[in-house]
Every structure is written in structure tokens, then in C-alpha cells.
Amino acid sequence: MSTSARKLSPVSFWLLVTATVLLTVVSAKVPIAAAESVDSFQIGATNRPSQDAVDVSSYQGSMNQGDFNKLPQRGVKSVIVKLTEGSSYTNPAAIKQMKYAANAGLNVNIYHYATFSTSGQASSEAKNLLSVLQNNGINKNIRIFADMESQSTYTVDIQSYLNKFWQTLSNSGYKNHGVYTSGTYQYRSAVINTVGQSKTWMAYYPYHPSSSNLLYSSYGAWQFSQSAKLSGYSGSLDVSHDYQGLFTGGAGSQPFTY
The missing domain is CATH 1.20.5 (Single alpha-helices involved in coiled-coils or other helix-helix interfaces)
Known part of the structure; x- marks a missing residue:
């Protein structure tokens, strides 16, 4: 010493x-939480949880029809497309992505990234989403997820505000709802209560997700990686394991009414 x-x-x-x-x-x-990176792997890998679904946003806007056609060949059954965010944003690639997914025979779902923290804001965001749904002839049976991860939604009254969001959609015939959240979301139980666990899509990324260690099996689906790779596409994809047919119980591969 x-x-x-x-x-x-x-x-x-x-x-x-x-x-x-x-x-x-x-x-x-x-263990790595949802904000961290995880090891990458090719979609279709059998030593990982089954890659039943991928979700896309404007970040995957360069994916073409050929890329979407590869997904079902590798075991993917469903796609969840980001449609809107807040009270004014629309994903500019969303309609194209929905069409590509439908053409590939995939089940199509959509999600809205929520930012509201008052009842009025919840109503405004629902109306933004509704305008895009209605103006594009989107099937009323489609599964709509509220992406509840933004800290801007951290309020003790978030359950009431999310119910206001749902009610505004339901009043126009869009009644097929689900919640996307994670174990780190402060009011996780409150937002899950609006739809139930079977309609909750839970995010958690272990460093090395394995087919022999399936997590969050009491929920509808588990998003387990944001680093999956698809041959021929340079970007990364989020992938999810569907426990209860959460992504197949909606409009199927017919997201549009025309």
C-alpha cells in the first residue's frame, strides 16, 4: 500500500x-434495454425467436417491392407501418410501404407515435390519424397501435387520454386497437389497461435473443431486436415474435378498401 x-x-x-x-x-x-443496440442477424435465422413481423417507418423508405417480397420467403407474416406522429406528421413512405406489404401477401397493420399529454391533444392526434386513414381509403378492420414510448406522454392521466384517443377513432369506425410500449415506460400498466395484455406489443431487446429464451409470453407480441438484416437491403429492421396472432387479426393483406 x-x-x-x-x-x-x-x-x-x-x-x-x-x-x-x-x-x-x-x-x-x-442486459441491454430498448435504447441500446443488440447483435445483428439475418431475418430467417432459426436460432432466434421467430421473426413473425417487422415494423417500418420513413427510415426504411428506400425498401422496394423486391425487399418486401423477400420477407414472407424468410418466415415473416406481418408488417406494421408507421402512419402518423403527433397532430401533424405523416410518414411520407407509409402508403407505398403498405401497398408493397399487401402485394407481398403480408398482413398489414399501422401505428401512430403518440406525443399527447392532455385530452385535447389526444383528440387532435386521433383526428390527424383519422384524416390519413379516411383520405387513403384504409380498411376499418386494420389493427392500429398507439406507440407509447415518448416521455412527452408521461402523465398520471395518460390512461384517460389514451382512451380519449381510442374513442375518437372508434367513433369513426376504427375499433381494432393495440398498444406498443416497453418495460421502461413509466405508465406502462396504465396504457396496457386500455386494451389488455393480449393486445399489447412489448419491446425489450436482449443482447443475443434466442429461440430457447422467449420473453414476455403473456403479452400479444414481443419486439426483440432492432438490428435484423435482410439480404439486399442495407438498413436494419425491427423484428417481433407474435404470441397470440396480434398482427394477423385485422385487415390481413387488404389494408385498403379499393
């Missing part, structure tokens, strides 16, 4: 020990 170490007071010594222990804990490998 050095001379400087021998001169430490008892209090300073224990502070040094505590800091060393904390540094060791932080440096250790821990």
Missing part, C-alpha cells in the same frame, strides 16, 4: 472502496 493510501481517513477509505465497487458494477455487462 502506498504512503498516500495509508494517510486516508476511515471515511475517505470507505468512499474510495464504494467508488471502486460502483465502477466495477457499471463496467459489467448487463
